[in-house]
Amino acid sequence: AAGVIQSPRHLIKEKRETATLKCYPIPRHDTVYWYQQGPGQDPQFLISFYEKMQSDKGSIPDRFSAQQFSDYHSELNMSSLELGDSALYFCASSPGDGYSGNTIYFGEGSWLTVV
Amino acid sequence: AQSVTQLGSHVSVSEGALVLLRCNYSSSVPPYLFWYVQYPNQGLQLLLKYTSAATLVKGINGFEAEFKKSETSFHLTKPSAHMSDAAEYFCAVSDEDGGATNKLIFGTGTLLAVQP
Numbered sequence: 041a042a043g044v045i046q047s048p049r050h051l052i053k054e055k056r057e058t059a060t061l062k063c064y065p066i067p068r069h070d071t072v073y074w075y076q077q078g079p080g081q082d083p084q085f086l087i088s089f090y091e092k093m094q095s096d097k098g099s100i101p102d103r104f105s106a107q108q109f110s111d112y113h114s115e116l117n118m119s120s121l122e123l124g125d126s127a128l129y130f131c132a133s134s135p136g137d138g139y140s141g142n143t144i145y146f147g148e149g150s151w152l153t154v155v
Numbered sequence: 156a157q158s159v160t161q162l163g164s165h166v167s168v169s170e171g172a173l174v175l176l177r178c179n180y181s182s183s184v185p186p187y188l189f190w191y192v193q194y195p196n197q198g199l200q201l202l203l204k205y206t207s208a209a210t211l212v213k214g215i216n217g218f219e220a221e222f223k224k225s226e227t228s229f230h231l232t233k234p235s236a237h238m239s240d241a242a243e244y245f246c247a248v249s250d251e252d253g254g255a256t257n258k259l260i261f262g263t264g265t266l267l268a269v270q271p
Binding site (some may be wrong): 085088096145 | 198262264
């Protein structure tokens with residue numbers, strides 16, 4: 041079965057640079073989520089989209105932005121990167137409008153290292 | 156707001172022994188609860204979820220969890236540990252803050268080591 045696809049899997053950037061992560065949700069899933077997992081930390085919710093509109097926002101820095109496109113893929117843009125942004129970034133998707141009982145399926149994550 | 160607490164950041168068991176990973180939740184409404192597993196350098200894989208249909212939930216790889224309202228617990232168990240079960244396990248609750256989405260609130264994780 042198709043899963044959530046994230047790219048790139050690994051990314052190394054310097055401080056103050058910009059990075060873009062891409063996410064392709066499971067087909068027919070119209071809700072996309074972004075999570076950040078720092079080293080040794082639990083995943084933290086950043087932002088979500090339903091039907092291409094932002095539906096919820098968590099602890100996402102102002103330097104970060106995201107959007108969901110007409111084909112439902114999503115991109116997370118991170119600017120003015122800081123060392124503390126080094127983390128594993130997960131994209132996830134679920135069917136429907138985010139009803140709490142729906143299962144959220146995670147991608148394998150994109151490792152961002154800021155040097 | 157909902158939250159989950161995982162007791163024990165590290166658990167070590169012998170191969171073939173019972174696995175018990177603890178999770179307690181805090182919720183003002185009947186919660187939706189999940190267990191995810193993360194193998195080294197990999198993503199999060201759903202083990203099982205509780206959505207009020209049955210208190211004993213069976214998941215993949217022989218894991219199961221029992222929802223106990225009186226104890227506000229959702230502990231994960233497996234009768235016999237395999238070496239391949241070594242991973243980090245996250246308990247999560249669906250956030251019911253009235254927001255539009257189903258975002259998950261994760262516990263701090265329990266790293267399971269399986270000794271030969």
